Structures are given as structure tokens and as C-alpha cells.
Amino acid sequence: MTPPADPAPLFRPGVSLDDLNALSRGTAMEPLGIVFTELGPDYLRATMPVDARTRQPYGLLHGGASVLLAETLGSSAGGLCVGEGQGVVGIEINANHLRGVREGVVTGTARPLHVGRSTQVWEIRIEDERGRPVCVSRLTLAVVARSG
Numbered sequence: 001m002t003p004p005a006d007p008a009p010l011f012r013p014g015v016s017l018d019d020l021n022a023l024s025r026g027t028a029m030e031p032l033g034i035v036f037t038e039l040g041p042d043y044l045r046a047t048m049p050v051d052a053r054t055r056q057p058y059g060l061l062h063g064g065a066s067v068l069l070a071e072t073l074g075s076s077a078g079g080l081c082v083g084e085g086q087g088v089v090g091i092e093i094n095a096n097h098l099r100g101v102r103e104g105v106v107t108g109t110a111r112p113l114h115v116g117r118s119t120q121v122w123e124i125r126i127e128d129e130r131g132r133p134v135c136v137s138r139l140t141l142a143v144v145a146r147s148g
Contacts, residue, residue, distance in 0.1 A: 010042050010112065011080040020044075020076060029072055032065060036076070037107070044077040045109045050101050061101040066126055066135040070095060073110035074122035074139035081115050088120060088141040095137040104129045110139075118143050 020036040032053055038045035046069065048054060054065040071093055078088040106126050114121040119142055126135040 010115065011039065011077070012082075015039070015080055023076075024072075028068060032068065034069055034072055043109050043111045044073055044080070045107060046073055047105050047107050049105050050103050055102075059102050061106065061134065063095065063097050063135075066097065066106070067093060067095050067137065069106070069108045069126060070110075070124040070135065070137035071139055073108045073124050074137075075141060077110045077112070077122060078115075078120045078139075078141045078143075081112070081120065082143055085146055087144055087146040089144055090139055091119075091142045092140040093137060095135050097135050098133045099128065101128050101134055106134055113138070116143075 017036050017039055020039070024030050024034065024036075033049045033051075034046055036044065036046045048065065048069045050061045054062055056062040071090055075088055075090055082088060106128055108124050108126040110122050110124045112120065113123050119140060122139045122141070124137040124139060125133060126137070128134050
């Protein structure tokens with residue numbers, strides 16, 4: 001019996017965490033302190049501090065900051081799945097905020113639910129430092145021709 005073939009790699013080869021973090025310079029990710037920390041075979045992970053940059057007036061992690069982290073992860077991961085001359089753009093995102101966080105660091109992990117030729121769907125889970133769920137998000141991306 002022949003063993004099953006290894007599945008095709010999900011992400012484009014040759015991209016490093018340094019490359020991803022360099023793309024964040026001068027964007028919304030930089031002032032919020034978002035840092036890509038791990039690129040696995042089928043996931044992308046990043047951290048974000050919970051501090052004055054990312055808290056709302058009542059001292060909790062701002063839901064919008066969580067959504068920004070989620071869209072950053074999903075869009076970045078999605079962009080690593082498309083061919084030369086293609087890109088991805090978000091067309092829908094939702095988020096369920098499950099737990100308040102007042103300080104520390106949250107970690108988001110994006111994993112694909114669907115990677116097709118014209119659309120992608122990513123699930124992004126954000127956890128606190130104790131591994132407790134903070135936010136669960138789903139991002140739908142359109143695959144588009146890159147302009148310019």
C-alpha cells in the first residue's frame with residue numbers, strides 16, 4: 001500500500017517572520033505593537049500588547065484593536081496563499097468578544113477554513129497569556145489581481 005502523499009504546502013515558500021514584520025512598518029500594526037511571532041504549516045501567529053495603545057476608556061482591551069489584530073493575521077496569512085500577481089482584500093469580518101483583558105499580551109492565531117481561487121475564509125482565535133479565549137473572529141477575503 002502506498003502512503004498518502006503529503007498535502008501541498010499552504011503558504012508560499014521563502015517568506016519569513018522578518019519579512020512579515022518589515023511589511024508592518026509604517027502601518028496601523030506598528031503603533032499598536034503587533035508582532036508576527038510564528039509561521040507554522042497551516043497557521044500564522046502574532047502578539048499585541050494590552051496597554052494604553054490598545055485599551056478602551058474603561059481599561060479593557062478595545063474590541064476594535066482585537067479586530068485589527070484578527071484582520072492583520074487573516075489577511076497576511078491569506079496573502080501568503082495566493083499566486084504571483086494576486087493579493088487579498090477583506091470583504092467581511094465578524095468578532096465575538098469572549099473575555100476582557102486589562103493588561104499583558106494577547107496572542108492571535110489565524111487558521112484557514114477555506115482557501116479557494118476566488119475567496120478565502122480564516123478563523124482567528126485571540127487568547128490571553130493564560131491561554132484563555134478573548135476573541136474569536138472569522139474573516140472572508142476576496143482574491144484579486146494585484147494592481148501596479
